[in-house]
Amino acid sequence: MLTGTCHCGAVRVTVPRKPRTVTDCNCSICRRYGVLWAYYKASTVRIEAKPRATEWYAWGRKKLKFLRCATCGCLICWQRIVPRKDGKMGVNARNLDLKVLSSLRVSKLDGAAW
Numbered sequence: 001m002l003t004g005t006c007h008c009g010a011v012r013v014t015v016p017r018k019p020r021t022v023t024d025c026n027c028s029i030c031r032r033y034g035v036l037w038a039y040y041k042a043s044t045v046r047i048e049a050k051p052r053a054t055e056w057y058a059w060g061r062k063k064l065k066f067l068r069c070a071t072c073g074c075l076i077c078w079q080r081i082v083p084r085k086d087g088k089m090g091v092n093a094r095n096l097d098l099k100v101l102s103s104l105r106v107s108k109l110d111g112a113a114w
Contacts, residue, residue: 001014001015001016001017002014002015002017002018002096002097002100003015004091004092004093004095004096004097005095006068006069006071006072006074006076006095007069007072007074008069008071008072008074010049010050010053010069010070010071010072011047011048011049011053011054011069011074011076012047012048012049013045013046013047013048013076013077013091013092013095014045014046014047014048015038015040015044015045015091015096016040016044016045018100018103018104019038019039019040019093019104020105021104021105021106021107022036022037022038022093022101022104022105022106022107023036023037023038023039023090023106023107023108023109024036024106024107024108024109025037025109025111026108026109026110026111026112027109027111027112027114028111028112029059029066030111031112033066033075033092034094035075035092035093035094036092036093036094036101036104036106037078037090037091037092037093038090038091038092038093038096039088039089039090039091040088040089040091041086041087041088041089042079042083042087042088042089043087045077045089045091047067047076047077049069052070053069053070053071054067054068054069054070054076055067055068055070058081062081063080063081063082064078064079064080064081065078065079065080065081066078067079074092074095075092076091076092076095077089077090077091077092078090
């Protein structure tokens with residue numbers, strides 16, 4: 001199990017294992033967030049925060065919603081608004097320990113071309 005936090009520590013995210021790879025997407029929102037996505041089944045991810053410590057954001061076609069800390073603004077994860085059978089979600093690996101990040105293979109996703 002690995003645990004990461006937002007900058008102020010108000011939100012904690014726990015994932016079952018170190019990701020095999022992370023994705024650097026260049027779509028209009030991911031490039032602005034500056035995130036590296038690690039993918040997990042939503043049922044295996046635990047997010048801990050006090051009530052009202054987080055807020056959701058959805059844009060455009062409203063396919064995905066993004067969770068961020070209401071205090072420091074750090075992005076925690078994305079989830080599908082209508083879940084798929086695979087139950088996959090993206091967790092912002094930049095909230096994990098720097099030692100974990102430095103050992104990961106980064107794959108590029110051309111989300112801007114979609």
